[in-house]
Amino acid sequence: MPLTPKGAATRQRIVEGAAEQIREHGVFGARLEDVMARTATSKSQLFHYFPGGKDDLLLAVARYEADRVIEDQQPELGALTSWGAWWQWRDKLLARYRAQGANCPLHTALAQLGRATDAARTVTCELLAQWQRQLAAGIRHLQADGATDPRLDADREAAALVAGIQGGVLILMATGTTTHLEAALDSGLARLRGPAADRAGLAGS
Amino acid sequence: MPLTPKGAATRQRIVEGAAEQIREHGVFGARLEDVMARTATSKSQLFHYFPGGKDDLLLAVARYEADRVIEDQQPELGALTSWGAWWQWRDKLLARYRAQGANCPLHTALAQLGRATDAARTVTCELLAQWQRQLAAGIRHLQADGATDPRLDADREAAALVAGIQGGVLILMATGTTTHLEAALDSGLARLRGPAADRAGLAGS
DNA sequence: CGTTTTCTGGACTTGCCGGTCCATTTTTCG
């Protein structure tokens, strides 16, 4: 199915509109009608671009959001080559979630498990894996520089970090406070940094 | 509204049945009909015991599950007075989630945000707070025994632990593997334990 | 033992929302 520029634009508009809708009202409160209204499209367009119906659209949104999560952390996440970079990444991540508040794209995908199951699950896993991979790379970099304990299992520590972040965001969604996310990040980084000294306040961004 | 023993039993049966249904099929895949079939009750009974309808029932389930989450970690969680107790708690928690796999009662509540919003949010927050409180108490105990760095902020570390656990469970739900949950727990405990030595394999339960 | 309250059964209503269909307009391209 060839897509004319116009078509591609519409499709994109739909995905973005749906993403917004979901961010604001959750996956459950995302009726096709709302998306239609928000994006000024008709039902036939939705089904034209997403023949698989709602699941299809949701999957596209999941992919879209998954990409954004990673992108929003760049370039820091991709170049965790010094402690400075790590702090900057930490601050950026925190700022991002603090700003957006009650939403986690991961949940967009996650909440779908059981519908577009396999596909959504794949997207989620891929996102997590990519995230973890980049963190692990950063840890290895620190190790190579002798900036952290070389005996640490980089992958495992990265996994722990990712878990902490996810949990922090989850709790942010539930409670509206970023304390847990902060705690998870700071505690995780402190562990990497070693027993030396914890980072008391939050230094320069 | 006084409840006869029979009535109370029925009500309880409904809550438990609904909880099961949700565990197996998610909050979305939990139709009242399913609950009725599973608990051998009729629709009028549902609305008799939960006048507020589905939201009301869901809230009751959230409360029920929240209690279980804490209870299932006892007595260890309530008496984290030694490293041994901490490891046992770790193993118990891991076993619990490994067994139940694709479910997190917290999500039961969480997914409702936007429906029975305030009430569900309260339940969730209370659960988190309680969890964190008990962990913090355990950390303070370690500090009192000189078993861990007294400079650590117990509340903050407890918050980080809770976040790691939540994220680990979340990822368990998405991927089916417990690696992240394990990593979060082990990394968190290792941090408490100090730079001394990480716990390589998983020692005695 | 009879009345009152609680409990139970299940038919019925209602509204929502995903999905289908076809007619119409707009774009592409030889």
Next chain:
DNA sequence: CGAAAAATGGACCGGCAAGTCCAGAAAACG
């Protein structure tokens, strides 16, 4: 310019599941 393909509009259908209602069975209670 004209046919084919793509894009759009919106009426319509159908089913599902929440919620309502009333009638009848079973307890409670004096």
